[in-house]
Structure formats: structure tokens, C-alpha cells
Amino acid sequence: MSDEHVFEATVKWPADPAQVLPPDPAFSRNAVLGSPGHAEVPGSSPTVFGGDPSRYNPEELVAMALAHCHMLTYLAVAAKRRVAVLAYEDRATVVLAKDPALGRMKIVSGLLRPKVTVAKGTNLEEARAMHAKAHEHCFVANSVNFPVANEPEVVEG
DSSP states (O other), rough: OOOOOOOOOOOEEEETSOOOOOTTTTOOOOOEEEEETTTOOEOOOGGGGGGTSSSOHHHHHHHHHHHHHHHHHHHHHHHHTTOEEEEEOOEEEEEEEEEETTTTEEEEEEEEOOEEEEOOTTTTTHHHHHHHHHHHHTTGGOOSSSSSEEEEEEEEE
């Protein structure tokens, strides 16, 4: 397997030709996000910045990317260690705040709260410890410049 992989994303704006455009301060933040060969995703900015609450904002997408990458890495670790995972869900958050050192807004932290259900008889301590291994190897967590905490819960199913 190659050590380099390229991923492409697309953003199309305006999402609708009838959208309000700049210089009007009420311009639409709605866009269509995608990647070749995949379904389109409705995007906007957070509502606090004039976005449409029914569409995904970039900060939510960052939280989703962190949670999804951690899950995929956790499942890979589980497969390697032959740990039977029955279910996995996460409630991830990121915090957008003004960085005093920079004087501008940025994501300053992330928090993953994965709840993993494993087969009866699984070593729960090992299953919990696998979250640290997953975090260590998660491509997305390794790529961001803010801390990502992990509060895992592991239960038998």
C-alpha cells in the first residue's frame, strides 16, 4: 500500500440560483458539499454566523470526521486483537472559541464520547484500552492542531 493517498472534496456555491448574494449582508451561506462518486451533502455556516440550521456546518463536519476516523481505527484494532464489537456510537463535540494568542476564532478542543458494545466475556479493560491505541493511530486526530479528549464507555452486549 502506498504511503500517500489523495482525497478530493468539492464545494458549490450558490446552492440555489435564487440565493441572496454578497454584498448583501444577509447573503446565503448555503452550499453543496461533495466528493466525486458520492452523494452531495448540504452545507452552511453555524446559525450563530447566519447559517441554515438544517445543513451541516464545517465545525460539525470536523467533529464527525474525528468521531468516524476514531471508530474506524478502533474497529481495525479490535479486528487485529480479535475483539468482537457488536455496536459503536459516539457523541462528538468540538469547541469553537477565540484563541487569545491568535486573536481569532478557531477550534480549540474536541471531545469524543464513544459507547462500544462488545460480546459477552470480552475483557472490558482491554476493550477500553484499545481507545488509546485508536486515538494514537487515527489519521484525523493526528492532523488537527487542538487536543482531542476521549471519554469511552465499553459495555457487554
